[in-house]
Amino acid sequence: xxxxxxxxxxxxxxxxxxxxxxxxxxxxxxxxxxxxxxxxxxxxxxxxxxxxxxxxxxxxxxxxxxxxxxxxxxxxxxxxxxxxxxxxxxxxxxxxxxxxxxxxxxxxxxxxxxxxxxxxxxxxxxxxxxxxxxxxxxxxxxxxxxxxxxxxxxxxxxxxxxxxxxxxxxxxxxxxxxxxxxxxxxxxxxxxxxxxxxxxxxxxxxxxxxxxxxxxxxxxxxxxxxxxxxxxxxxxxxxxxxxxxxxxxxxxxxxxxxxxxxxxxxxxxxxxxxxxxxxxxxxxxxxxxxxxxxxxxxxxxxxxxxxxxxxxxxxxxxxxxxxxxxxxxxxxxxxxxxxxxxxxxxxxxxxxxxxxxxxxxxxxxxxxxxxxxxxxxxxxxxxxxxxxxxxxxxxxxxxxxxxxxxxxxxxxxxxxxxxxxxxxxxxxxxxxxxxxxxxxxxxxxxxxxxxxxxxxxxxxxxxxxxxxxxxxxxxxxxxxxxxxxxxxx
Numbered sequence: 001x002x003x004x005x006x007x008x009x010x011x012x013x014x015x016x017x018x019x020x021x022x023x024x025x026x027x028x029x030x031x032x033x034x035x036x037x038x039x040x041x042x043x044x045x046x047x048x049x050x051x052x053x054x055x056x057x058x059x060x061x062x063x064x065x066x067x068x069x070x071x072x073x074x075x076x077x078x079x080x081x082x083x084x085x086x087x088x089x090x091x092x093x094x095x096x097x098x099x100x101x102x103x104x105x106x107x108x109x110x111x112x113x114x115x116x117x118x119x120x121x122x123x124x125x126x127x128x129x130x131x132x133x134x135x136x137x138x139x140x141x142x143x144x145x146x147x148x149x150x151x152x153x154x155x156x157x158x159x160x161x162x163x164x165x166x167x168x169x170x171x172x173x174x175x176x177x178x179x180x181x182x183x184x185x186x187x188x189x190x191x192x193x194x195x196x197x198x199x200x201x202x203x204x205x206x207x208x209x210x211x212x213x214x215x216x217x218x219x220x221x222x223x224x225x226x227x228x229x230x231x232x233x234x235x236x237x238x239x240x241x242x243x244x245x246x247x248x249x250x251x252x253x254x255x256x257x258x259x260x261x262x263x264x265x266x267x268x269x270x271x272x273x274x275x276x277x278x279x280x281x282x283x284x285x286x287x288x289x290x291x292x293x294x295x296x297x298x299x300x301x302x303x304x305x306x307x308x309x310x311x312x313x314x315x316x317x318x319x320x321x322x323x324x325x326x327x328x329x330x331x332x333x334x335x336x337x338x339x340x341x342x343x344x345x346x347x348x349x350x351x352x353x354x355x356x357x358x359x360x361x362x363x364x365x366x367x368x369x370x371x372x373x374x375x376x377x378x379x380x381x382x383x384x385x386x387x388x389x390x391x392x393x394x395x396x397x398x399x400x401x402x403x404x405x406x407x408x409x410x411x412x413x414x415x416x417x418x419x420x421x422x423x424x425x426x427x428x429x430x431x432x433x434x435x436x437x438x439x440x441x442x443x444x445x446x447x448x449x450x451x452x453x454x455x456x457x458x459x460x461x462x463x464x465x466x467x468x469x470x471x472x473x474x475x476x477x478x479x480x481x482x483x484x485x486x487x488x489x
Contacts, residue, residue, distance in 0.1 A: 029139040037123070037138060038106075042114055042145050044240070046085070047073070049109040049123060070126035073111050075118045076140070078209065080237065086110040115237035117147035117210060149238055150216035154201045159190050163271065169193055170375070170411075171248045175266035177205065185236055189217055189266070191253070197221055198229070210238055220246060227380045231255075250375070288372035288416035289313070289340065290425070291350045291482040292357070292448075293459030296342035299448055300415030300486055301430045302331050305338050313342060314485040317351055320381055323487075330455050335401055335447045336430045338415075339455070340486075353462035354478045355417075358424035359446040362403065366390050369472065370407050370429050370442075371483045372416030383480045384413075387472075388438065395441045396433065402441045403427055409440040416483065418442040423467040423475045 025040055041048040071084040087109060114121070124137045156174070163172070177187045187205040191198055200218035202211050220229040229246045233255075243259040255264040287304035291297070298313065305311060311326040324344040331338045342350075362368070369387035388406030395402030405418065409432045418427035427442030452458050467475045 025141045025143055030137065035136055037141065040141070040143050042143065045113055047082075047111040047114050049073075049111065051107040051109065070124070071109065072124055073114065074122040074124065075115070076120040076122060077118065078237070082112045082114065084109055084111055113239055114143075114145055115210070115235075115239045116145060116149065117238060119143055119145050147210075147238060149234060151212070152199065152201055152214045152216055154190065154192065155213050156190065156203050159192065159201070160270065168271070171198070171253075173268045174203065174270035175253050175268050178265045178267055179262070187217070187266075188269075191220075206236055210236070218246075225380055226376050285488045286373065286376050286412050287414045287486045287488065288412065289484045289486045290371075290415075290417040291353050291484070292339070292461060294350050294353060294462075295460070296326075296347060296350060297329070297459040298326065298340050298342070298484060298486075299417075299428060300338050300340065301428065301443075302333050302336045302338045303430070304415045304486060305331075305340060305488060308488045310489040311340055312487040312489075313340075314381070314487065315383075315481070316342075316347075316484065318481040320485070322346075326486075330451060332447070332451050335443055335451075337428065337443060337448055337451055339451060339459075350482065353482055354466045355419070355423050355425055355482075356462050356465045357445050357449060358420065358422075358426050359449050360426075361393060361444065361446075362390050362420060362426050364390050364393060367421045368405060368407065368418055368426065370405075370409065370413065370416055370418050371476065371480060372409075372413035372429065373483075373485045374410035374412035376412055376485070379410075381485065383476075383483055385476055386413075391439070396431070399441075401447055402430070402443050405429075405440050405442055406438045407440050408432075408438050415486065417479075418445075419475070419479070421472075423465055423470070423479065 025037055036052050038050040038052050040050070072081045074081045087107070109123075119142060121141045121143065122137065122139045123141065159174070172191055172193055174188065174190050176189075177185065185206045188203040189205075190201040190203055192201060198220040199216055200220070202215040202217045203213055215234075217234055219232045221231075223230055223245075227247055231242065231244050231246050233241045233244055235241055241259070243257060244261075245256045245258075247254050247256065251268040253266040253268065255266070257263065285304075287300060289298040289300035289304075292299050305328055308328065311328070313324045313326050314320045314322070316322065316324060324342050324347050326340045327343045329339045329341050367387065367389055369385060371383050371385055373381065374384055386407045386409070388408075390403050391406050392404035394400055395404050403418075403426075405427075407418075407429070409429055413429055414431075416429050417425045418429050420426045426445050428445070428448060429440065429442045431441040433439035433441075452461070467478050470478070
């Protein structure tokens with residue numbers, strides 16, 4: 001049965017606010033008959049215990065006059081204790097708070113928030129005066145503090161079945177904590193996409209009896225950076241913390257705490273390299289494209305836009321907040337090339353393109369560099385520069401249409417431009433060799449020019465290179481506004 005979020009607010013005096021529901025706990029045993037527990041308030045940040053002394057205290061050992069670390073609440077189910085944080089109504093720790101009405105004294109004890117599901121507690125206060133140990137103890141206090149953890153219907157088997165059927169995106173998967181020990185549990189968690197957010201589902205690793213397979217361990221929400229997520233995290237005792245962020249790298253999930261807790265590192269266990277899964281067909285895939293004509297023509301790879309229902313373009317004139325729709329104009333499946341065109345009523349132009357297309361074959365050893373948007377989920381939306389040399393004038397298995405280059409490429413680089421040292425486009429990067437280091441491939445630029453020749457309406461190509469005399473860093477400043485993110489649905 002699904003458990004939904006339910007927080008109880010109990011109010012007395014002016015401590016919490018106006019909304020109130022007061023509980024009068026039942027106590028099965030106490031060694032302090034002179035003192036009664038009037039009510040217990042549980043908020044999302046603290047717990048307040050409201051006590052009343054029903055007789056004059058002249059003959060009693062004075063409790064709570066000074067702050068005592070021996071005052072605590074114990075969860076009767078788990079045996080975990082929570083020490084007192086303060087006394088009274090916002091006064092300094094150790095200050096006695098009381099109001100005398102006839103022979104009645106009122107005290108407020110302030111404790112940390114009790115975890116959801118802690119519904120049977122003991123309250124203990126030890127005082128030593130003149131070598132005599134005194135204080136008070138109540139056992140078996142029942143409070144209304146239900147487990148508010150969200151429960152999914154997932155387990156590991158059903159999650160894997162879903163992924164095999166529908167695919168998964170680059171950060172979805174099953175992760176295991178590498179920092180287990182005194183601080184962290186050996187959690188095994190599944191990260192699942194849910195609309196525009198992600199949920200982390202508990203699969204195992206906590207032995208305190210509070211967690212069941214399928215419980216929601218965390219909810220991830222996007223931030224301004226695609227690589228950083230703001231997190232609502234359910235702690236081991238199911239208290240909620242939002243003092244953390246999560247980032248991703250290839251095969252890794254890192255939890256960054258802002259409250260002094262050490263970073264937690266999770267390694268991705270599934271899908272493995274042999275798992276029968278694919279990229280999600282319901283989510284977006286991403287590639288790179290570059291401007292070839294000021295009136296909206298963009299070059300990319302065929303495999304980037306293949307079977308696209310919708311193409312979105314980000315980064316026009318350096319603005320990644322605006323999204324423009326585009327359509328495929330022509331495709332060259334054999335050479336893995338495609339030309340798309342902005343098709344959006346809000347579009348004006350791409351600006352003055354600072355580079356030209358060089359159709360000459362480049363000799364081995366010449367310097368080249370690539371620009372693109374690889375692994376956006378973990379590397380962000382800033383354009384990435386990688387450089388190297390022409391390693392061979394033929395590509396995979398001697399393919400004469402491509403160069404082999406020493407530039408490292410990642411998913412998302414596909415469709416990006418390959419520049420020579422003068423800032424001319426000499427190729428379109430499209431593949432990497434999975435069994436070799438720094439062996440990648442780029443389609444030669446003349447095959448892109450050939451594609452222009454068979455278009456019904458030929459684009460007006462840039463005819464002047466305005467960056468050929470500039471250093472590499474200066475070239476990148478100029479050309480990066482003409483390199484775009486392509487999102488494919």
